[in-house]
Amino acid sequence: MSPRLLVLLMIGLSSLQAIAAPATASDKRTAPRPATEKRANAKAPTDWLQVETVAIANDDVARVYREQLLAWYRTSGAMDERELAALPDADYFAFRPDLTSFSIDSGESAGQWTFAPPDQGRWPGAAVQVIDRSDESNYRILARVHCDAATPGCRRLRAETAAMAPPEPSTRDDSASYDAWRRLIEKEACTAAPKAMPAPRYPESLARKGSGGRVELRLLVNPCGEVRAVRLSESSGYPQLDQSAIDTAWDWRIQSERQASGAIVRVPVDFVPPQSEAAPVGRVERASR
Structure with a gap:
């Protein structure tokens, strides 16, 4: 026991x-935590949040998710080298509902990504990329919604993103931008x-x-x-x-x-x-x- x-x-x-x-x-x-995990009840003010819809093919969203999930497997210690070598082509390598958020540190994809569960198939077709653009003086967040803008699911995801709770900025705790964020939470x-x-x-x-x-x-x-x-x-x-x-x-x-x-x-x-x-x-x- x-x-x-x-x-x-x-x-x-x-x-x-x-x-x-x-x-x-x-x-x-x-x-x-990813900003899209918890939602405020009121609509987010536009002075700190900018929401963009990015027309992107489902395959592109799936590729980003697949890359991040594979990287997680490689660093988590959940599999041995033999399993990792076969993982990219394995039948069980697919979307995991318990692993939907990843932080990407550099490149065009930099930001905190939260992937929507797939409506069908093995891979997600929509995601939200939250980018912290705060400086020492101003609290600013850019949220890019990657999805097919013509679909109801995309419009719903955009609305949810516009109402998200303000994510914590990366600026110093004693900066004006951090204080502005703290007052929003307050x-x-x-x-x-x-x-x-x-x-x-x-x-x-x-x-x-x-x-x-x-x-x-x-x-x-x-x-x-x-x-x-x-x-x-x-x-x-x-x-x-x-x-x-x-x-x-x-x-x-x-x-x-x-x-x-x-x-x-x-x-x-x-x-x-x-x-x-x-x-x-x-x-x-x-x-x-």
């Missing part, structure tokens, strides 16, 4: 306050929903070795408690534990009631190695700011 895990999430929510300052320079920035239109904070996965290899520690995250949340930015404020000393906490935090909703404004909160996450398979133990303390 695999070791049971105990992950203690400790959150001080009683003293939540409106965001008053950007994250400090000592905090470590983590990669933002007053973002959203709908309250039940609090949801699933525990991060505890890597079994570390649990078996008795390796654990505390990860402290610094989160920017919107008025409904949805996470819009994640910082690693304190490392556990184990990159796998840090990354597990970071990855899980993106899907958290830290409160069930809508607040007047967004907030910055600190969330300590304790990975406590199990003392036995039947009764793992740990200690919960109140979070501090």
